[in-house]
Amino acid sequence: MTQIDQAAAIREGEELDAPAVDRFMKQALPELTGEPEIRQYPGGASNLTYQVDYGDRSFVLRRPPMGKIARSAHDMLREARVMDALRPVYPYVPGIVAICDDHSVLGCDFYVMERLKGIILRQDFPKGFELDEGDTRKLCLNVIDKLVDLHRVDAKAAGLDTLGKGAGYVQRQIGGWSDRFRKARTEDVGDFEAVMAWLDDKMPDDIAQVVIHNDYRFDNVVLNPDNPFEVTGVLxxxxxxxxxxxxxxxxxxxxxxxxxxxxxFQMLRRQPTHRPGMLTRQEVVDYYMEQSGFRADNFDFYEIYGLFRLAVIIQQIYYRYYHGQTRDKRFAMFGQAANYLEKRCQRLISESAL
Structure with missing residues (x-):
């Protein structure tokens, strides 16, 4: 039987104040008894995610990274409120249990949500998770379908129509991510100037204004352990x-x-999209456009933008490692990853018909 996704030991320096967590949890849910067992999910390089168990009741606590962070980054309260508003119209969102803006508890904003017990596909299929090529394709299509479903949500009905800043989203993203890269660049990483100039020159108008996830991947999707084709949650x-x-x-x-x-590029893989039966990137684009009704004559801009944005995220993390703000050895090679992504973007630009 495939193992349900579980948290593991807490990384050094990222421990929580267990008595403070216990007091908060029992104030929110007075029926809880005993002491909490707290473990940490190993994935992710941004916000910290913990499993908090009281006997057979299981919760997930999300908080920002340790140390100094930008005021606008890692907004836990916003994330929880978005989830709370979206859940009635997109039932794959975990239910929010409690929100805390009192920094005397853990020194930061955080929230607690229900834990969705299921399978999460990370770099490779977990032990016991065996799918043939046809079943892998079926799973792949179901995961893409949930992104299509999200993009069909009536934002106004969900009370989320004011979440964004209106028209000009594409322009804001190119300007914003370019600015973030320049601020996070280190001397051992390329300048991406040619990539940023191309994106600025080729950017299209927004094709629509819909609810978007902005980090939709296999490892943010929860599968039903009794029916692994069924998506039960999006994280x-x-x-x-x-x-x-x-x-x-x-x-x-x-x-x-x-x-x-x-x-x-294979060295950057963190989800099992290489498996026989998984769609290629072009097949994903074609299937998504067929199902959603959204169209672009040429997807090159969006593909190169996605790679550039990933490079900026990687570089922002590497900047912290480079300057000694984190000792996490997972980040030591992130500068090389950013350099590779610059070369990949430049090659795709040279091949593009745009």
Whole structure:
């Protein structure tokens, strides 16, 4: 039987104040008894996610990274409120249990949500998770379908129509991510100036204004352990907003590494999109457009944008490692990853018909 996704030991320096968590949890849910067992989910390089168990009752606590962070980043309260508003119209969102803006508890804003017990596909299929090529394709299509469903949500009915800043989303993203890269650049990483100039020159108008996830990947999707084709949850709503759906798809495809990709790109793979039966990136684009009704004559801009955005996220994390603000050895090679992504963007630009 496939193992249900579980938290593991807490990383050094990222421990929570267990008595403070216990007091908060029992204030929110007075029926809880005993002491909490707290473990940490190993994935992710941004917000910290913990499993908090009281006997057979299981919760998930989300908080920002330790240390100093930008005021506008890692907004836990916004994430929880978006989830709460979206859940009635998009039932794959976990239910919010409690929100805390009192920094005397853990020194930061955080929230607690219900834990969705299920299978999460990370770099490779977990032990016991065996699908043939046809079943893998079926799973792949079901996961894409949930992104299509999200983009069909009536934002106004959900009370989320004011979440974004209106028209000009594409322009704001290119300007914003370019600015973030320049601020986070280190001397051992390329300048991306040619890539940023191309994106600025080629950017299209928004094709629509819909609810977008902005980090939709296999490892943010929960599968039913009794029916692994069924998506029961979608996680990590930190960057959700109102924006362009093809930009959202471009973000997702930056992580979509397929079986025939070159070695350096394969080293960045963090989801099992290389498996026989998984769609190629082009097949994903074609299927998404067929199902959603959104169209672009040429997807190159969105693909290159997604890779550039991923490079900026990687570089922002590497900047912290480079300057000694984090000791996490997972980040030591992120500068090389950013350099590779610059070369990949430049190659795709040279091949583009735009």
């Amino acid at each position: 990590d709503w930190e960057m959700a907003t109102i924006g362009d759906p093809l930009m959202d798809l471009g973000n997702s495809l930056a992580y979509w590494i397929q079986a025939d990709d070159e070695g350096p």
